[in-house]
Amino acid sequence: xxxxxxxxxxGHFGPYGGVFVAETLSQALDELRLAYERCGxxxxxxxxxxxxxxxxVGRPSPIYHARRWSGLLGGAQIFLKREDLNHTGxxxxxxxxxxxxxxRHMGKKRIIAETGAGMHGVASATVAARFGMSCVVYMxxxxxxxxxxxxxxxxxxxxxxxxxxxxxxxxxxALNEAMRDWVSNVEDTFYIxxxxxxxxxxxxMVRDFQSVIGEECKLQxxxxxGRQPDAVIACVGGGSNAMGIFYxxxxxxxVRLIGVEAAGEGLATGRHAASLCAGxxxxxxxxxxxxxxxANGQIVETHSISAGLDYPGVGPEHAWLKDQHRAEYVAxxxxxxxxxxxxxxxxxxxxxxxxxxxxxxxxAKIAPTLPKDTNLLVNLSxxxxxxxxxxxxxxxxxx
Amino acid sequence: xxxxxxxxxxxxxxxRKALIPYVTAGDPxxxxxxxxxxxxxxxxxxxxxxxxxxSDPMADGPAIxxxxxxxxxxxxxxxxxxxFVVEFRKQDPETPIVLMGYANPIEAMGxxxxxxxxxxxxxxxxxxxxxxxxxxxxxxxLCRKNGIDSxxxxxxxxxxxxxxxxxxxxxxxLYYVSLKGVTGxxxxxxxxIAMHLPHIRAASSLPxxxxxxxxxxxxARAISKIADAVIIGSRIVQEIExxxxxxxxxxxxxxxxxxxxxxxx
Numbered sequence: 001x002x003x004x005x006x007x008x009x010x011g012h013f014g015p016y017g018g019v020f021v022a023e024t025l026s027q028a029l030d031e032l033r034l035a036y037e038r039c040g041x042x043x044x045x046x047x048x049x050x051x052x053x054x055x056x057v058g059r060p061s062p063i064y065h066a067r068r069w070s071g072l073l074g075g076a077q078i079f080l081k082r083e084d085l086n087h088t089g090x091x092x093x094x095x096x097x098x099x100x101x102x103x104r105h106m107g108k109k110r111i112i113a114e115t116g117a118g119m120h121g122v123a124s125a126t127v128a129a130r131f132g133m134s135c136v137v138y139m140x141x142x143x144x145x146x147x148x149x150x151x152x153x154x155x156x157x158x159x160x161x162x163x164x165x166x167x168x169x170x171x172x173x174a175l176n177e178a179m180r181d182w183v184s185n186v187e188d189t190f191y192i193x194x195x196x197x198x199x200x201x202x203x204x205m206v207r208d209f210q211s212v213i214g215e216e217c218k219l220q221x222x223x224x225x226g227r228q229p230d231a232v233i234a235c236v237g238g239g240s241n242a243m244g245i246f247y248x249x250x251x252x253x254x255v256r257l258i259g260v261e262a263a264g265e266g267l268a269t270g271r272h273a274a275s276l277c278a279g280x281x282x283x284x285x286x287x288x289x290x291x292x293x294x295a296n297g298q299i300v301e302t303h304s305i306s307a308g309l310d311y312p313g314v315g316p317e318h319a320w321l322k323d324q325h326r327a328e329y330v331a332x333x334x335x336x337x338x339x340x341x342x343x344x345x346x347x348x349x350x351x352x353x354x355x356x357x358x359x360x361x362x363x364a365k366i367a368p369t370l371p372k373d374t375n376l377l378v379n380l381s382x383x384x385x386x387x388x389x390x391x392x393x394x395x396x397x398x399x
Numbered sequence: 400x401x402x403x404x405x406x407x408x409x410x411x412x413x414x415r416k417a418l419i420p421y422v423t424a425g426d427p428x429x430x431x432x433x434x435x436x437x438x439x440x441x442x443x444x445x446x447x448x449x450x451x452x453x454s455d456p457m458a459d460g461p462a463i464x465x466x467x468x469x470x471x472x473x474x475x476x477x478x479x480x481x482x483f484v485v486e487f488r489k490q491d492p493e494t495p496i497v498l499m500g501y502a503n504p505i506e507a508m509g510x511x512x513x514x515x516x517x518x519x520x521x522x523x524x525x526x527x528x529x530x531x532x533x534x535x536x537x538x539x540x541l542c543r544k545n546g547i548d549s550x551x552x553x554x555x556x557x558x559x560x561x562x563x564x565x566x567x568x569x570x571x572x573l574y575y576v577s578l579k580g581v582t583g584x585x586x587x588x589x590x591x592i593a594m595h596l597p598h599i600r601a602a603s604s605l606p607x608x609x610x611x612x613x614x615x616x617x618x619a620r621a622i623s624k625i626a627d628a629v630i631i632g633s634r635i636v637q638e639i640e641x642x643x644x645x646x647x648x649x650x651x652x653x654x655x656x657x658x659x660x661x662x663x664x
Contacts, residue, residue: 010533018534019531019533019534020502020529020530020531020534021457021529021531022457022458022528022529022552022554022576023531023551023552023553023554023556023557023561023565023576024458024552024554024555024556024576024579024580025556026531026554026556026557026561027554027556027557027558027561028556030558166461166464166468167454167455167468172455173455176455176456176457179457180457180458180460180580180581183458183579183580183581184579184580184581184584184585185579186556186579187579281506282502282503282506282507283501283502283503283506283529284455284503285455285457286529291503293503293507295476295507296476296477296478296504296507297453297476297477297503297504297505297506297507297508298452298453298454298471298476298503298504299454299455299503300454
């Protein structure tokens with residue numbers, strides 16, 4: 001695992017990834033790949049990206065030692081990478097900033113995006129406003145009901161939010177609809193995919209833009225603790241925050257990489273969104289990866305308390321890391337995530353996104369079993385302001 | 400010679416163009432599919448495209464999305480579609496049949512199992528929308544070995560290099576997607592198609608079918624002047640949707656017959 005130069009030229013991570021799309025998009029994806037190859041190597045482009053990350057997004061994000069809570073748990077030390085402190089409240093903006101700059105370089109004036117919880121939609125609407133581009137966000141009508149505040153935020157930022165009524169009316173269907181828009185408007189439109197899935201070059205490109213998270217950690221952890229962490233823990237829906245923090249650590253073989261999926265009401269109930277833990281390989285949304293599907297190869301409806309993890313696929317690089325045993329993938333239930341959400345609020349004064357609460361929950365689960373000098377680095381990928389309604393409902397409160 | 404190649408050769412000899420209707424299997428009811436297929440042949444279809452329902456039909460517009468959702472509600476999967484074809488073949492051993500769908504149901508069944516079953520059922524060709532040539536080399540080879548044509552899509556955005564790649568990999572016919580978009584939403588632009596077809600003709604001697612956005616006898620006739628086959632999907636699927644199970648057979652026949660007439664006029 002020391003040499004790591006994936007994906008290959010056609011976007012494959014071993015048997016995963018690739019370009020499984022209808023012909024109309026092949027040319028657009030080639031154009032995108034070439035533009036990204038050019039810009040990714042261009043020091044001026046990268047300088048522009050890092051300038052925006054510093055002055056607009058607010059990077060670097062700090063790492064915080066959750067000392068009090070670690071003490072209460074009585075074992076390993078928990079460190080939080082504070083992506084929740086970024087502008088717009090999550091890691092998503094690292095990627096939308098990169099892709100918006102690329103769109104500008106390609107001369108595209110119209111941005112489209114899909115969104116589940118709404119964080120990627122907000123981050124896309126934000127950069128579109130920042131650069132004066134028009135923005136259309138596709139969002140499942142079920143998710144629109146669950147995330148009213150984010151819908152309003154996108155509208156405030158000038159985006160058009162299009163409800164998607166097909167299929168299960170959630171993130172996967174929003175992605176289908178965004179692809180259909182792109183096929184129909186391929187000349188002037190740039191599709192900002194929010195996660196490390198989709199056809200090549202998206203999984204690679206989104207990973208690269210997000211890997212600023214892990215790059216910072218590799219500098220910050222030695223400053224803070226004198227060494228790299230023993231384990232890096234991140235939640236996995238599509239897997240962008242996890243890939244972002246894992247990627248720079250892949251070559252550091254002593255660092256355990258742990259991805260935490262949504263077990264929903266429990267893996268045994270079938271009501272979950274744990275593609276890596278409970279799915280099998282197939283083809284969806286332009287790439288081959290682990291999918292939650294029935295015996296006929298139909299994609300099944302997923303469930304998670306967090307809309308951002310409610311996705312039946314996962315980025316192809318995670319599929320590869322799983323098969324190579326370089327990363328471990330586990331799952332945490334709705335109620336475990338909810339408990340971690342409350343604990344982090346009460347013991348550290350930090351309200352995490354429900355997505356990130358899954359990673360926090362797993363850290364809290366294993367911390368008591370580990371020695372006190374073990375350091376767990378958790379990606380706190382987003383803040384929980386958007387989840388007030390969901391959490392209040394779950395605990396029987398009316399806002 | 401494959402059944403598809405044979406059919407195109409016979410049509411060419413007779414100076415006629417192929418009419419290729421598409422229906423989604425299992426819509427509106429599982430029992431409707433085989434009678435609808437026979438009705439399409441009676442109304443003048445030369446080749447049949449049968450859609451395999453999929454939960455995430457990314458390249459399809461609302462009409463085919465809804466037909467796919469209805470078929471899935473009826474519990475129809477790839478194995479059922481193969482059974483429909485076996486049933487159809489009892490009465491009609493002649494008309495070429497092409498399965499059209501997405502990769503995942505085929506991968507879930509297993510590529511080898513699928514190809515063997517498709518051959519046994521009497522299927523002549525497959526169109527897998529999200530299997531571009533470079534991603535399905537072993538699958539296409541397996542199909543070829545079993546006498547099943549791999550039919551690939553070309554689009555207005557396809558480059559010359561891409562056209563050559565698809566021409567090399569494909570057999571049976573080439574499916575030219577007449578517009579930038581999903582199935583059934585916009586209308587085909589004949590002048591635009593006429594501009595693109597010579598590039599395809601230069602790269603391949605395979606027959607070229609044109610689909611996406613052909614809605615009536617008039618547009619079908621205009622396209623038949625420049626293409627070898629006219630493919631009609633969403634319009635038929637819409638007719639089935641509005642007719643319902645009781646009237647679907649009569650209505651698709653009534654829809655297709657005048658189109659056949661226009662092509663032969």
